[in-house]
Amino acid sequence: MEAALLIRELEKTRIDGAVLGSGHVDYDDHRKVWNAIADRRPAAIVRAQNVRDVTKTIAIAAKREVLLAVRSGGHSLPGLSTCDNGIVLDLSAMNEVVVDPIARTAEVGGGALLQHLDAAGSRARLATPAGLVSHTGVAGLTLGGGMGWLSRRFGLTIDNLLAADVVTADGQLIQSSADTEPDLFWGIRGGGGNFGVVTKFRFRMHSLGQVVVGIWEYQTSDCQGALRGYQELAHNAPRELTTSFTLTSSSLVVTAVWSGSSDRADTILAPFGRLGRAVSGSHSSMA
Numbered sequence: 097m098e099a100a101l102l103i104r105e106l107e108k109t110r111i112d113g114a115v116l117g118s119g120h121v122d123y124d125d126h127r128k129v130w131n132a133i134a135d136r137r138p139a140a141i142v143r144a145q146n147v148r149d150v151t152k153t154i155a156i157a158a159k160r161e162v163l164l165a166v167r168s169g170g171h172s173l174p175g176l177s178t179c180d181n182g183i184v185l186d187l188s189a190m191n192e193v194v195v196d197p198i199a200r201t202a203e204v205g206g207g208a209l210l211q212h213l214d215a216a217g218s219r220a221r222l223a224t225p226a227g228l229v230s231h232t233g234v235a236g237l238t239l240g241g242g243m244g245w246l247s248r249r250f251g252l253t254i255d256n257l258l259a260a261d262v263v264t265a266d267g268q269l270i271q272s273s274a275d276t277e278p279d280l281f282w283g284i285r286g287g288g289g290n291f292g293v294v295t296k297f298r299f300r301m302h303s304l305g306q307v308v309v310g311i312w313e314y315q316t317s318d319c320q321g322a323l324r325g326y327q328e329l330a331h332n333a334p335r336e337l338t339t340s341f342t343l344t345s346s347s348l349v350v351t352a353v354w355s356g357s358s359d360r361a362d363t364i365l366a367p368f369g370r371l372g373r374a375v376s377g378s379h380s381s382m383a
Contacts, residue, residue, distance in 0.1 A: 099139035102160065102183070106140055109152045113145040113189060126186065127178065129167065130231070134175025138165070138184040144207075145189055147295050150263050153185050154293065158265055166293050168207050169233025176289070177236070187235070190295065195220045201258065204297045208234045213299075222301035225250045235294055241286045245353045246304075249335045254285035256300040262292040269295075306358035310365045312377025314348040322348055322371035329367055337364055347375065354379075 103117045116123050117140055126141050139162065142153045157164040163182030170177040178184055187207030193216040194203045200222055204213055211230035217223045225246035227237045242253020250256065259273035262280060270292070272281040283291045314322045323341070330339050336356035342349045352368050354361045358381070365379040 099181070102139050102156075102162065105156055105160070106142060106153070106183075109156065111142060111144070111149045111152055113143040113149050113186075116141040116143070127184070129170035129172070129175065129177045131171065131173055131175060131177075134172070134178050136175065136178045136180045138179050139181050141184045141186055143186045143189055147261070147263065147269060150185065150187070150206075150293050150295055151267050151269065153183060154263060154265065155267050157183050158267075166235075166289055167233075168235040169209050169231055169237075171229070171232050171236060185293065187293075187295070193217075195222065195301065197222065200301045200303075202299045202301055204234050204299060206235050206293065206295045206297070210234060210237070217301060220301075221303065223304050224253065224256050224299045224301050226253050234297065236289070238297060239284055239287070239289050239294065245338045246302075246355065248333075248338050249355060250302050253299075256302075257285060257297060258300055259298040260284060260294050261296040262294050264292040273298075305356045306354075306361060307382045308354040308358070308361040308365060308379055309382060310350075310352040310354075310368055310377065310379030312350045312369050312371070313375045314350070314372045315375060316343075316345065316347060318372030319343060319348045322350070325371040326350060326368070329371075334360075334364065336360075339368070348372075350377075352379065 099117060103115060106115045116126055144150050163179045165177060165179040166185045167177040168187050190205040190207040191212050192205045193208055193212050195216045197220040210226050210232050213234055225244055226242055227244045238253045262270050262272055264270060270277050274281060280291060337354050339352045350368055352365050354365055369377050
């Protein structure tokens with residue numbers, strides 16, 4: 097379908113958000129995604145403001161049989177957050193996060209980033225296990241599974257998903273959970289975004305306790321022995337501890353994150369600083 101006709105049809109539906117075509121001054125800025133390899137040129141970008149915008153955009157994409165890509169944080173490695181000659185449905189403005197500190201839950205808009213979820217949770221001293229990069233979209237991470245520093249203790253992001261609002265290809269807004277539309281709820285937890293557009297997530301949240309982070313750097317000449325020691329420590333580590341290492345031609349860097357009772361933190365983390373001749377490193381509590 098010709099791009100100009102598609103733009104006009106989208107505008108006729110009175111979408112509340114902006115509709116951008118290739119001639120718009122902001123088109124190039126908004127077509128870019130985090131993975132710059134996916135350098136694509138959609139016919140239209142719809143910057144949705146609400147569920148109505150999502151529903152209208154899906155309806156037009158279905159009616160005109162044009163490709164629809166959905167974007168939150170734009171971190172999709174294969175470039176699924178964008179497309180050529182189709183519609184990009186940009187949810188980034190739908191980023192509200194509402195935390196209920198009593199119920200320990202969070203309602204999260206489909207365009208929210210991890211930094212929005214973390215900031216709202218931090219104010220209530222609660223957290224949901226998620227990814228490692230603050231500008232990742234909550235939606236893409238969740239629909240793919242979701243793993244991060246808290247996953248050993250609290251599970252994957254999808255393990256903490258309680259419900260989701262999904263707009264399906266026929267324009268229905270479905271509230272899915274383990275009790276309502278359980279098949280859809282099962283499908284979206286790790287099955288990706290092919291079941292519909294999720295406009296809202298509801299997550300379980302957790303009290304973290306004390307958070308202690310350690311980072312140590314070792315010489316590469318010590319890496320063999322250090323990694324053997326690391327393997328033994330990690331194998332027996334309690335669920336409150338998550339570790340990682342990065343080995344380059346110049347150094348081995350070990351990172352450990354502890355959450356829980358502060359009484360055990362020093363005992364658990366200190367051995368990671370004695371894996372070899374540490375060039376630098378320490379562990380300390382986070383505020």
